[in-house]
Amino acid sequence: MRFALKNLAVVAAAILVAPAAFADSHGGDAVAGEKVFKKCKACHMVGEGAKHRTGPDLNDVMGRVAGTAEGYKYGKHMIAAGEAGLVWDEALVADYVENPKKFLQEYLDDTAAKSKMSLKVKKEDDRMNVAAYVGTFSTPSVEEAEESEETEEETSSD
Ligand code: HEC
DSSP states (O other): OHHHHHHHHHHHHHHHHHHHHHHOSSSOOHHHHHHHHHHHTTTOOOSTTOOOSSSOOOTTOTTOBTTOOTTOOOOHHHHHHHHTTOBOOHHHHHHHTTOHHHHHHHHHTOTTOOOSOOOOOOOHHHHHHHHHHHHTTSSSOHHHHHHHHHHHHHHHTO
8 A cells, every 4th residue: 555655656746747847958947937937027027918127028038149139228238248149048047147247247258247137046946947937938949949950850851
């Protein structure tokens, strides 16, 4: 009886974990990231009808050149980072939210660089998860684009 219960628990755990693992292949959990995004909501919107608030609208931020969302007034160092070649992906967003100012300083190699974004997310898991969540509002996500390329290759080599 105990053995059967234990097996059941393992199966249940696998079912619970599966959708999250499926949602992101970088290790970030988009479902858990939705909770972390509550911190971001003070300044950012995602989803249908999202607008710029204190921070830019984060729809389609993955694959976007930093500092280029139309109609949003970025800090000059964020614009400079975009001009220097910064294009967001989930790993970079996870890095950025650890310490936006430090991120820009390192990226621009300029200790005087400043960020307009003041929030810092300390926990690595939270950073990865929130980046995965934000990524679900980017279409097509970088991963999906890669995956569909692979599929095409498979089909054409057929
Ligand atoms: C206190 C307000 C505030 C909070 C909270 C906040 N941000 Fe920001 N965010 C900003 C501002 C302002 C900018 C523009 C930065 C600049 O121009 O230097 C920004 C920029 C960004 C960018 C770059 C977007 C682009 O178009 O280049 C990303 C990505 C981002 N934030 C993600 C997040 C995530 C994820 C969270 C939650 C963990 C978060 N932000 C929380 C204010 C905030």
